[in-house]
Amino acid sequence: MRNRAGTIALTALAPVSWGSTYAVTTEFLPPDRPLFTGLMRALPAGIVLLAIARTLPRGVWWGKAAVLGALNIGAFFPLLFLSAYRLPGGMAAVFGSLGPLWVAGLAVLLLSEKPTVRxxxxxxxxxxxxxxxxxxxxxxxxxxxxxxxxxxxxxxxxGTVLTKRWGRPEGVGPLVMTGWQLTAGGLLIAPVALLAEGAPPALDGRAVAGYLYLALVNTAVAYWLWFRGIGRLTATSVTFLGPLSPLSAAVIGWAALGEALAPVQLLGMAIAFGATLLGQAGVTKPKLFNSTEKNNREHSMDLMDKVLRR
Known part of the structure; x- marks a missing residue:
């Protein structure tokens, strides 16, 4: 129980850190460059982790790393920064708390988990x-x-559900998996950013500091903690930590950016935080199938694995 609580606490540091993304984006970085910002957050961090780990994917994991990198990084980052540029910090972050509902539905299909009423x-x-x-x-x-x-x-x-389903290759830790995904996602973003936004903008010291923070603390360290948590907790438990990101963003917006918090907003923050705590109270159990249903479900879930092996 103590080990699980420690894992939850460390994993929670990831979304708390991600809550600062919005303030850093709006206050430190060049305007209207969501793709370049996503690239600068992912690729340098991935290269640093690959240099530390010195381990590349093998066999089917080239395909799996690419898929996970696309979902967790390559598509997620540009969409995240687009929302950050077009919405206020506290508002942009709160949509991440819909993650538990997305995960609950996907876990039925890919993890054979039956979502409880709670x-x-x-x-x-x-x-x-x-x-x-x-x-x-x-x-x-x-x-x-x-x-x-x-x-x-x-x-x-x-990406969270597939990361849980596929696990990791034998002998490969979460640091290596983080490096693979960040690099794959960054390489996916790079050509799109170049075509859509053109040459990189000129960066002043403030922007460089912002990108360094995002790449190292907000991405390399935070995603290592996140993927480590996925490997040790249920996908549902991990995703219920997601609301800590909008709560963190709202608090930072109030403390550092002067954004007002009305009483109803404070009530919403309390409800979201309570949901985060309640989401850690139990473990979702897999649904039981009869032999025919089980075989059909396993066959369906293996289709993507087979495609990646080709």
Whole structure:
């Protein structure tokens, strides 16, 4: 129990760190460069971790690392930064708390986990809490920013579930897996950023400091803790830590950026935090199937694995 609590606490540091992404993006980085920002956050961090680990994927893991890198990094980062540029910090981050609902649905298909009533109600409570924060925010919602935030949450949820399903190759730790995914995701973003945004912008000292923080602390360390947690906890338990990101963002927005927090927003934060705690209270058990259902389910879940082996 003590080991599990320690794992939860360390894993929670990842979303707490991610909550600072929005303040750093809006206050330190060049404007209107979401793809370049995603690239600078992912690729340097991935290269550093690969240099430390000195381990490359083998066999089927080239394909799996590419898929996970695309979901967790390559698609997630550009969508995340697009929402960060188009929405206020506290508002952009809160959509990540929809992750438990995405994960609950995907876990049925890929992990044979049956979501409990408590899991669904807790996920709804988290969404309700963050909705209260969003609806009482002082700035107007931007449709493109909202859609990007929702898509980024779905992408991260899919990556979390597949990371749990596939596990890791024998002898490979979470640090190596983090390096693989960050590098794969960064390489995916690079050509898109060049075509869509052109040459990199000129960077002053403030921007360089912001990118260094995002790459090293906010990405390399935070994602190592996140993937480590996925390997030791259930996917649902890990994703219920996601609301800590919008809570962190809202607190930073209030403390550092002067954003107001109305009483209803504080209530929403309390509900979301309570959902986070409740999401750690139990372990989702896999659904039991009869032999025919089990064989069909295992066959369905193995299709992607077989495609990647070809």
């Amino acid at each position: 899991t669904l109600l807790t996920g709804i409570a988290a969404a309700l809490g963050v909705s209260l924060v969003v609806l009482r925010a002082t700035a107007a919602l931007d449709t493109a920013g909202v859609l990007a935030a929702l898509a980024s949450s779905a992408s991260m949820a899919a």
